[in-house]
Amino acid sequence: MENKMSLKEKSLVFIGFMGVGKTTIGELVAEKLNRDFIDIDREIEKEYGMPTTEIFKTFGEKEFRANEKAVIQSYSKQKSKIISVGGGAFLQEEIRSICLENCIVFFLDLSFELWKERMNLIIDTRPVLQGRNIEEIEELFHSRQEIYSSHHFKVITDNKNEEEVANYIIECLTKESE
Ligand SMILES: Nc1ncnc2c1ncn2[C@@H]1O[C@H](COP(=O)(O)OP(=O)(O)OP(=O)(O)O)[C@@H](O)[C@H]1O
Numbered sequence: 001m002e003n004k005m006s007l008k009e010k011s012l013v014f015i016g017f018m019g020v021g022k023t024t025i026g027e028l029v030a031e032k033l034n035r036d037f038i039d040i041d042r043e044i045e046k047e048y049g050m051p052t053t054e055i056f057k058t059f060g061e062k063e064f065r066a067n068e069k070a071v072i073q074s075y076s077k078q079k080s081k082i083i084s085v086g087g088g089a090f091l092q093e094e095i096r097s098i099c100l101e102n103c104i105v106f107f108l109d110l111s112f113e114l115w116k117e118r119m120n121l122i123i124d125t126r127p128v129l130q131g132r133n134i135e136e137i138e139e140l141f142h143s144r145q146e147i148y149s150s151h152h153f154k155v156i157t158d159n160k161n162e163e164e165v166a167n168y169i170i171e172c173l174t175k176e177s178e
């Protein structure tokens with residue numbers, strides 16, 4: 001089916017491993033472009049009235065993933081949104097294909113060396129990281145890269161602050177629409 005949405009109307013989707021900055025950068029890009037920002041994790045947390053860690057404990061990962069798919073399916077069809085998905089969203093093929101078809105997908109890339117320096121900021125609130133030692137987390141980090149290889153733009157965020165990353169993304173969009 002032909003996709004009738006013009007490039008300027010397409011929603012942007014941010015993907016990448018936990019903690020690479022999808023929520024932070026998404027929010028900033030939305031502010032700069034004056035567009036609505038949707039963080040899928042936050043949407044699910046609002047719906048359940050509890051943090052992700054509690055949703056995983058109470059209802060299990062399977063239920064979280066089903067909900068994640070439903071919420072993304074709904075938002076990715078809307079125009080002009082800025083959407084940050086959870087780090088595990090692209091594990092689901094249906095999510096990957098709907099986002100790639102309807103939206104512009106940005107992969108936020110960060111090296112494991114620099115990710116490790118940021119790890120303490122997120123570890124307590126990401127259930128998937130809990131109970132794993134650093135070697136296991138590193139293995140997960142590398143094994144997840146495969147799912148993030150489905151994207152339209154890769155953004156190397158190493159040694160770039162939030163402002164620099166957001167400005168780079170806007171530059172990519174400006175060049176693309178010229
Ligand atoms: N470019 C950056 N430079 C330095 N710190 C950053 C940068 N981007 C994000 N951070 C910090 O890293 C932490 C994690 O960022 P954020 O919550 O946006 O990650 P995320 O990709 O949304 O993670 P998750 O997939 O788990 O939701 C935050 O404390 C944020 O302030």
Ligand SMILES: O=C(O)C1=C[C@@H](O)[C@@H](O)[C@H](O)C1
Nearest residue numbers: 018052086087088126127128
């Ligand atoms: O990478 C993951 O599997 C996850 C990342 C977070 O954004 C949340 O979506 C949840 O904690 C699972």
Ligand SMILES: [Mg+2]
Nearest residue numbers: 022023041084
């Ligand atoms: Mg996030």
